[in-house]
Amino acid sequence: MSNLMTGANILVECLLREGVDCLFGYPGGVTLPFYDVLYDEKVKHYLVRHEENACFAAQGYARSTGKVGVCCATSGPGATNLVTGLVDALLDSIPIVAITGQVSTKLIGSDAFQEADTFGITRSCTKHNFLVKSAADLPRAIHEAFYIAASGRPGPVLVDIPKDVFVGVAHYEPVGTIHLPGYKFSSEGHAGQIRRAAEMMWDAERPIVYAGGGIIAAGASGSLRELVERIDAPAVCTLMGLGALPSSHPNFISMPGMHGSYAANMALTDTDLIIALGARFDDRVTGRLDAFAPHARVIHVDIDPVEIGKNRQADVPIVGNLGPVLERMNAVLAELAPSQKARRSADRKAWKETIASWAAEHPLTPPVSDTEIKPQHLVREIDRLSGGDAIVCSDVGQHQMWGAQFLRFNRPRLWLSSGGLGAMGFGLPSAIGAQIANPGRLVFALVGDGGFQMSIPELGTVANNNLPIKIVVMNNGYLGMVRQWQELFYNNRLSSVALPGFPDAAMLAGAYGFPGRTVEDPGEIGQALDDAVRHPGPYLLNVKVSSFECVYPMVPAGAAINEMVLGPPKAAAV
C-alpha cells in the first residue's frame, strides 16, 4: 500500500496520532483541502462563530482537562482573529496548537487575497511557531508543535500551512523521535536547593504557601496539599491557582492581591517565608513591589527560569517541574519532621490564630439586600448550586473578582478565567470548550453584560451542539470594573462605561431556540438558578444586579497590598 498522501491527510493522521479527538475552528479559502478531509469526521470539528472564540474554546478544553486544545483558522483575517486567544494562552501557560492556513508558498509576500504574515504576527504571541513549506515537513512540525505546547511551561504553538502544502503529496512516515536540541527544561529540581528549602520551611515562624497556576499545570495539587499539611502552613492561591488547594481546606485563606482578602494580604505582608510554587509575583498580587512581603525570605519553585528573580529575588530558587520537585520536597520534609514538627507547632498555631483574627476582623461577606440583587449574592447562589464541583468559566472584570472571592473549588481545573491577559469575551467560548470536554459536568459561564456582548454570536455554537451551559449574565448595565475605577479615581466621571439596551434574555435565547430569563428580584434568584440548572439544555439567565457595587477589598494601583480600601467611603452622618 502506498503511503503517498496529501498534506491535509497527513495533518489529520498526525492529529490522530497526538490523540486529538476534536478541534474548534472556522474554515476559509486556503483551508478547504483540510476541511474536505475533516468531512470524514475522524476528528470532530466544532464550528464556532469567530476565530478568537475558536482559540478560547480550545482553551476551555485545555484548561478543564490539561490536554492540548486545538483550534484552526484560515489565512489572513482568520489568523489575525486568533491573536488575542493566543496571547491569552501564552500569558496563562495553556497548551494550545493553532493551525492556520496560508496562501500558497509562491504567493507569500505578494499581498495575495487573505494574506497576512501570520508567522511574523504570531511570533511574539506564541511559545513557538512554524511555517511549513512542504507536505513532507508537516509531520515533524505538527509533532514538535504538540510537544512544545504540552511540555515544560505549557503554551500556545501555531503551525502556518500554505494551501499548496495542504494539497501537495508526500510519502508519509510516522515520525519516531523529535529532537529540539535548544529546548531545554529542567524537571527534577536541584536536590541541595530542595533540602535547603525544606529546612527553611521548618525554620520559619510564619511561613505562607503562595500557589499559582503552575501547580495546576503540573498536576501537583495532591503534593501541594501534602506539603501544606506537613508543615501546617497557611496558603493562598492566585487567580490562576484557585482550586489547587480545595477552598474548604482549613489552611486555605483566599486569593491574595488587588482584590484578595484582608487576611491573605496581611498574611503576605507579615510572613517571614514565602513558599512560591508555580506563581510569578504578578503585579496584581504584589501591589507596590518594594513594599511587598518586607520581612520574608522567598523560596521560588518554577519550571521557567525566566520567572525566577523577575519581580522578586528568591533566596532559594528552584527550577523544575512542580510534580517531582514537590514529591522530593515532601520526602525531605518528612525526613526532618520528627525533630521539627513539635518544635514548630506552637509557632504555627499562633500564626494561624493571627490570620484567623484578621479574617474575623474583615471577612469576605457577600452583602444581601431585599430590594436588589447584590452581585456577590448572585455568586453565592451559583456557589450553592456548584458546591465546589461545577466548572465556572468567567469573563473579565468585577464578576470575575467576586467569583474568585466567593466561589469554592474542590479541585483544580474548575475555575477557568483569563488571568494574565484579562481578555473580555473569554467566558462563553471557554465554557463551550469545557462543556464539550466534560459532557457530564455542570458548566457555568459567569459573564458580565460587557464580555457577554462580545461573545453573543457563540450562542449559535451553544445551540447547534445543544451544550447544556448555564450562562449567567451578571448584568449591572455598566462595564463595572472600569466604572469602579472611574468612580474611585476619576471623580466618578463615568466615561463610555454605560451599556444600556441589553437585549431581552428570553427573546435572545429564544431566537437561538433555548430558554432564557431575566431576574431582578432578590427573592427569585435562588429559584431561577435552580430552574436553569435543572433544565437539561443550555440556559441564559440575565441577572440584573445593583449597578454601583464595587469590588472590595481593593489595593489601589501603586499601593502596598496591606494598604487596602476595605469598603465604600462612609456616607457623612446626617
Add this chain to the structure above:
Amino acid sequence: MLQTISILVENKPGALMRITGVLSARGWNIDSLTVARTLDPAQSRMTIVVDIDPVLRRQVMKQMNKLINVLQAWDLTESLAVRREMALVRVRTTPANRAGILRDAEIYGARVVDATADGFGLECTGPVEKVEEFIDAMKTFGGIDVTRSGIVAVSMESRRLRLAPPVQAGMNGAAEHPNC
C-alpha cells in the same frame, strides 16, 4: 555600557526574528548584529552588541535561552573573549593625498583592496576603538563611505554546551481523552 552577547542558534527561518524580538519588545536598539553559519551548517553563530539596562541583563539572557531555536546564549560582556570588527572604507581623494592615505593605512594595519584614479578601497580589522580611529584618520583626506561589519566575538573560556536529548513523538497530545 554595551553588552556583547554570543548566541549559538539553529539555522532556521525566523530564528533571527525571535532573538531580536526579545530586545525590540522592550524598545531597545541593537548596536550591532552579525550572523553566519558555524562549522556545522545547521547552526549559526550570532554576536549582538546592545545596551541593556544592567538590572535586566540576566533576565534577557534567560529569555534568549528560552527560545526554542537558541542552543545557547552567552553574555560575553565580562568574560574573556576576543572582539573584532571590520570596516570597509572607500576614500575619495586628490593625487596629492594618496601617499598619506597609504601611510596611515599601514599604521593601522589596513589593507588596500581596491585602487582607482580618484581613491582607494581599504579594509581595516581590529578592536572597535582601532577601527574607529582609522575611520577618523581617513576622514581627514576627503569624503569617505564606510561599511562596518559590527562586532564578532569568540569566547576564550571553555564552555560546555548543554543540549536537550531527542524525545518520542506523539506523546503529548490530547491522548486518552474519551469525552469528545
